[in-house]
Amino acid sequence: MNIGIFGTGMVGQQIAAALTAQGHSVMIGTRDVSKSLANTETTAMGMPGFGAWHKDHQNIQIGTFAQAATHGEILVNATSGAVSIEALTSAGANNLGSKILIDIANDLDFSKGMPPVTKTTDSTGSSVGEKIQAAFPNLKVVKTLNTMNAFIMVNANLVENGNSTVFINGNDSEAKKTVTGILESFGWKDIMDLGDITASRSVELLLPIWLRAWSVIGNTPFNFKIVR
Numbered sequence: 001m002n003i004g005i006f007g008t009g010m011v012g013q014q015i016a017a018a019l020t021a022q023g024h025s026v027m028i029g030t031r032d033v034s035k036s037l038a039n040t041e042t043t044a045m046g047m048p049g050f051g052a053w054h055k056d057h058q059n060i061q062i063g064t065f066a067q068a069a070t071h072g073e074i075l076v077n078a079t080s081g082a083v084s085i086e087a088l089t090s091a092g093a094n095n096l097g098s099k100i101l102i103d104i105a106n107d108l109d110f111s112k113g114m115p116p117v118t119k120t121t122d123s124t125g126s127s128v129g130e131k132i133q134a135a136f137p138n139l140k141v142v143k144t145l146n147t148m149n150a151f152i153m154v155n156a157n158l159v160e161n162g163n164s165t166v167f168i169n170g171n172d173s174e175a176k177k178t179v180t181g182i183l184e185s186f187g188w189k190d191i192m193d194l195g196d197i198t199a200s201r202s203v204e205l206l207l208p209i210w211l212r213a214w215s216v217i218g219n220t221p222f223n224f225k226i227v228r
């Protein structure tokens with residue numbers, strides 16, 4: 001299947017590599033292709049810059065946000081939540097069409113240092129997932145994977161043999177079924193459907209506790225688990 005991923009950061013990289021390894025044709029979208037490919041500087045998280053990473057992943061295509069939107073039958077939003085609407089607007093509503101968009105974004109404000117502040121409860125009281133769905137009503141937005149580190153997203157077995165919890169929500173049941181299949185392909189077994197797109201607010205609001213837990217646990221893989 002053709003997949004378009006918006007975002008050159010560690011989430012875009014991990015999702016792109018995992019889906020490519022499964023045999024999908026993946027294009028990553030960015031604002032400036034040349035600039036992204038020229039970026040070989042190690043990030044603050046100790047990750048290779050996109051250009052350095054791409055040298056080892058040349059089977060993954062790179063294009064503008066609009067080209068990635070056109071390429072993908074299924075789309076993934078892995079842009080910074082504060083600018084996701086801007087990125088999707090530059091992808092173009094016509095190119096987005098009525099496709100499934102897997103939204104992984106959180107709106108975090110790093111301007112005052114660590115831990116960042118989550119901006120989900122802003123004056124509109126809504127989440128990135130809801131804002132994308134409202135701005136692009138034809139898209140089938142499915143929110144998932146935003147509550148864990150990028151490496152765990154595509155390899156659930158890193159925590160509890162794949163038995164920790166991944167949340168999913170969105171308005172379209174068929175789209176959620178399709179995305180559930182993708183999650184299963186990443187090893188997820190405990191996939192909890194929280195309902196319609198308004199549930200994005202609750203999962204985006206898990207970030208403050210995730211970030212605090214990270215400051216205690218560090219880089220050892222961990223995740224939320226709903227115990228019944």
Ligand SMILES: NC(=O)c1ccc[n+]([C@@H]2O[C@H](COP(=O)([O-])OP(=O)(O)OC[C@H]3O[C@@H](n4cnc5c(N)ncnc54)[C@H](OP(=O)(O)O)[C@@H]3O)[C@@H](O)[C@H]2O)c1
Binds near residue numbers: 008011029146151
């Ligand atoms: N990192 C994690 O482990 C993790 C875990 C859970 C959820 N998330 C969420 O997943 C998303 C991606 O995270 P990340 O760490 O991979 O990358 P990120 O640094 O949060 O975002 C990178 C992407 O945002 C785009 N971007 C930045 N400013 C922009 C603007 N003004 N207009 C359009 N696009 C812009 C960048 O475009 P260019 O390519 O053009 O620079 C880049 O592709 C975020 O929302 C994050 O909160 C991350």
